Amino acid sequence: MKNTEVIMIGLGYIGLPTAALIAEGGTHVHGVDINQQVVDTINRGEIHIVEPSLGNSVANAVKNGFLKASTTPVEGNTYLIVVPTPFKDKNEPDISFVEAATKAVIPLLKEGDLYIIESTSPVGTTDKMKDLIYEERPELKNKLYLAYCPERVLPGNVMHELVHNDRVIGGIDERSTEKAIKFYSKYVKGQLHPTNARTAEMCKLVENSSRDVQIAFANELSLICDKADINVWELITLANKHPRVNILQPGSGVGGHCIAVDPYFLVSDYPMESKIISTARQVNNYKSFWCAEKVQNTKLKFELDHGRKAKIALMGLAFKPDIDDLRESPAKYIAQRVLQNANNEEYYIVEPNIKEHNVFKLTDYKSAYEKADIVVFLVAHKEFKTLSKEPDKILLDFSGVFK
Numbered sequence: 001m002k003n004t005e006v007i008m009i010g011l012g013y014i015g016l017p018t019a020a021l022i023a024e025g026g027t028h029v030h031g032v033d034i035n036q037q038v039v040d041t042i043n044r045g046e047i048h049i050v051e052p053s054l055g056n057s058v059a060n061a062v063k064n065g066f067l068k069a070s071t072t073p074v075e076g077n078t079y080l081i082v083v084p085t086p087f088k089d090k091n092e093p094d095i096s097f098v099e100a101a102t103k104a105v106i107p108l109l110k111e112g113d114l115y116i117i118e119s120t121s122p123v124g125t126t127d128k129m130k131d132l133i134y135e136e137r138p139e140l141k142n143k144l145y146l147a148y149c150p151e152r153v154l155p156g157n158v159m160h161e162l163v164h165n166d167r168v169i170g171g172i173d174e175r176s177t178e179k180a181i182k183f184y185s186k187y188v189k190g191q192l193h194p195t196n197a198r199t200a201e202m203c204k205l206v207e208n209s210s211r212d213v214q215i216a217f218a219n220e221l222s223l224i225c226d227k228a229d230i231n232v233w234e235l236i237t238l239a240n241k242h243p244r245v246n247i248l249q250p251g252s253g254v255g256g257h258c259i260a261v262d263p264y265f266l267v268s269d270y271p272m273e274s275k276i277i278s279t280a281r282q283v284n285n286y287k288s289f290w291c292a293e294k295v296q297n298t299k300l301k302f303e304l305d306h307g308r309k310a311k312i313a314l315m316g317l318a319f320k321p322d323i324d325d326l327r328e329s330p331a332k333y334i335a336q337r338v339l340q341n342a343n344n345e346e347y348y349i350v351e352p353n354i355k356e357h358n359v360f361k362l363t364d365y366k367s368a369y370e371k372a373d374i375v376v377f378l379v380a381h382k383e384f385k386t387l388s389k390e391p392d393k394i395l396l397d398f399s400g401v402f403k
Helices: 014-025 037-043 056-062 095-106 127-136 160-166 174-184 195-226 232-239 263-268 275-306 330-340 367-371
Strands: 006-009 029-032 067-070 078-079 116-118 145-148 167-171 192-196 311-315 347-351 373-375 395-398
Touching: 006 014, 006 095, 014 029, 014 056, 014 067, 037 056, 056 095, 056 160, 078 095, 078 263, 078 311, 095 116, 095 127, 095 263, 116 127, 116 174, 127 195, 145 174, 145 195, 160 195, 167 174, 167 232, 167 275, 174 192, 192 195, 195 263, 195 275, 263 275, 275 311, 275 330, 275 373, 311 330, 311 367, 330 347, 347 367
Parallel strands: 006 029, 006 078, 029 067, 078 116, 116 145, 167 192, 311 347, 311 373, 373 395
Antiparallel strands: 145 167
16 A cells, blocks of 8 residues: 555454544554454455444445555554453453554554554553563664543444544653644544643543442442332432432443453552442442342242243343443353253243354344243344333343333
């Protein structure tokens, strides 16, 4: 690709929308992904993930020659690292993907280039990558611009939020911060807040940990209300009438590659200081276990009451409503745990946002709802909200479909 400006390492749920946004703005973008099928799909002007309006953006960018993908990087002026940062055993963060992506572009770097990490990372990761770069390319020391800028978008509304949300941008020095702000200002209408790399890294972790703690409070309330025979949805609605109370909605746990993962980065590095954060993680993980046990107990009671095995619909596998992302999904965990304890019951697994799954045989949501004796709402997909509540079915509504 001629005059390539931006090299996007990682074409997943954040990398591809970001690449498409930049390319639609008239900047040549070369996207890189290790999955050849993903690369081929994008080069056809198609997408491999579900995200509103992303398909049109990618199609236009590819058609107009501003977006191209491959499995290897090429030389550019700005390098964005947007790869996964999962966690290892014992919930320790794994930055090996960031490190591998950085090593892949090190030979291409030249004086004046801008290198930005967007991947959620432990505090100090940008400095580590700086040391790695300068160790292999000492002639470039203090001649590059290095920064960290975390994404803060909501799946299902990514294309809008990439443009309109504020961003926190932290460089390894002031000149790097200014360079990164100048780059993002071409594509982002939200306010760009300057800081240093360590603070920007911490900011991302704090934002998602805060959400996790707030959700844990709602999930804990749902456990208390179940035992107290109180409708938790009504309770929260009433409590939120207080002018200074804003309780979130409970669910079947917490999933996704951010809120369910990022708190562990803090707990791992600051175990003595992160008591509330650690406890919130335990509560949200326990909620998924509790949901699975609730399904197990309900199906056993059904068999005792009716003298036959129940037909059970597990509604939803994604980690949140109306997306196809199953990463760290509590719904998927619950489905797996329920099926592990299966004893000749008939199960219908439903996920309207994906066509097939390599483990679960999927069923249409209307058919599953019609056939099932026990309906377990694990995710509040919009399709489920069109169903009519039927008194002859046992409903386990963990996500508030009928709230």
